[in-house]
Amino acid sequence: MKIYKLKTGYTELAAALLKKGQNVIAPKFSGRTLLFGKIEKAEDAVEPERYVNTVRSAKEFIFPATEPVVEFSYKNKDVKVFDSLVQSDEKIILGLRPCDAAAFTIIDDVFNYEYKDEFYAEKRKNTTLVSFSCEHSDEACFCSSVGLRPDSPQGSDLLFKKDVHGNYFAYSCSEKGEKLVALLKEIFEETTEDFTESPCYEEVLGHMRPPLDTVRIKEWLDKNFENPLWDEFASRCLGCGSCAFLCPTCHCFDIVDETKYSSGLRRKNWDACQFPLFTLHASGHNPRPLQSKRYRQRVMHKFKYYNDRFNKTLCTGCGRCVRACPVNLDIYQVVSEITKENSLEETLNEQHL
């Protein structure tokens, strides 16, 4: 991993990328809401020190909320199908947080195993992820509970850290990262100064909720598919799906047709396991007819099933689901209850012995 000192500030970095004709996606304000969007002017890119994280994750630029997979036309018995898979443009996602960069390394597994989803893979291949370590956290953040840190390099092509004087240092973590540095060589210089143990990020870490033990969480989940706690957790869940749509690792989708006269599109649209229709069979049978079962599926998929299948936790602790939940259902609290229950069980067992 090479380290480069950035000779300028963030806005100048954005300006340099734009000047080189790069397609830059970065956090910018849409009204009062901070969202990722295409940057036309460098000043629109909000400096990373001014935010904890964006409202929506960067997922939508690689796995869009809606995306045509085929187009078709049908006139009487004449049906034609056209491929909607095209080469994607190169783009740079600038200013994303390490949790969002790590999310892509997690969902890469599901989109690439057995059958390769080129709609995802093509955009992923052509996207460079330039993340900035977190200078603040808020009460929702819990990345330290899922093996990440405010300055984790997982998934980033280039990861920026700051020294105590406010200078930016870029850690290049991939060929794409190197390529980007080479493109902007006039504003970067290679250095041997290393901020891997930067105290600033230890402080952010210290303000975060205490880390949970995912191994213990999984141990409990392995044994408690049936448990009255599920009803308790889900009793106030509205099933609105906000958590899934804001989550950088939720990847469920629907496939639907849209038509106009005698032609149309078949689209992949985001969907969520929190909706009752998600699993409803045409016969009327529904494997998950209650919200408690759907909420259980969400927690199980994140902390057990995905782990069983791909050996990864399907959560980066970004905290978006916590911030957005209209009824303050907090997945961190839910899984910490579980670990408490786990230790209670163990204590009881020990006492019986």
Add this chain to the structure above:
Amino acid sequence: MNNIYKPYLAKIDMVRQETPDTKTFRLSFMDPETAESFTFKAGQFGEYSSFGDGESTFCIASSPTRKGYIECSFKAVGKVTNALKDKDVGDIIGFRGPYGNSFPIEEMYGKNLLFIGGGIGLAPLRSLIWNCLDLREKFGEITILYGARSVQDLCYKPELTEWAERPDVNFVKTVDPGGETSDWDGKVGFVPTVLKELAPSPEGAVAITCGPPIMIKFVLQNLSELGFDSTQVVTTLENRMKCGLGKCGRCNVGKTYVCIDGPVFTARELEALPVDF
């Protein structure tokens, strides 16, 4: 780059009205190269589409030994199946597949086969039944127990007659109490009950079952009571699916994707799954 969501175009060559609400299509691929190279195994499924209405998941109901076409049977219950129902010979639909695993036919060589089907659940069994009948000498006794709610709800009626007439098939048909007609020559009773009366021997046998969830539940119970080990019982799950490719997350049962790891499971494998299907 290969678009895994792009369907083949297939022409409807034949339509058979199985029951008042169930139809069978015989399909051939429009692209000669696909028609030539397409292969599948009994138990696999596909995504069938009516363009403009969407895709639906059904098994391939014909046998892989019958080349040049595939068949599917479906009940008109939703948006896509109601659109498909109105299609006719010569119309073009979409097909993606074949997907999923298949019945472990090689492991069934030399064994006695017991097929237990209910309603339209006979469709995946029919693929395997004809596959086995076309390789008849490889198997021991073949017993088919098939039932439906009423006489008019029995699928594949001409084939039921053919099986009943074959000396190398032990065929038993039944309808639920109240579903019989005055000229009904089969049994009257629920499939699991008739299964118990039949009392097939588990010795050297494999039971393959598909039907409505409630029927499967009691069939599995009764087979166990008859002494069948859960490794001797094979069934096929039909969870709601969209992609069929292990991506969209709809058919998950625990870590299992029914579309990739299934749809065929032994009863032993089902026991290991969380009760979420």
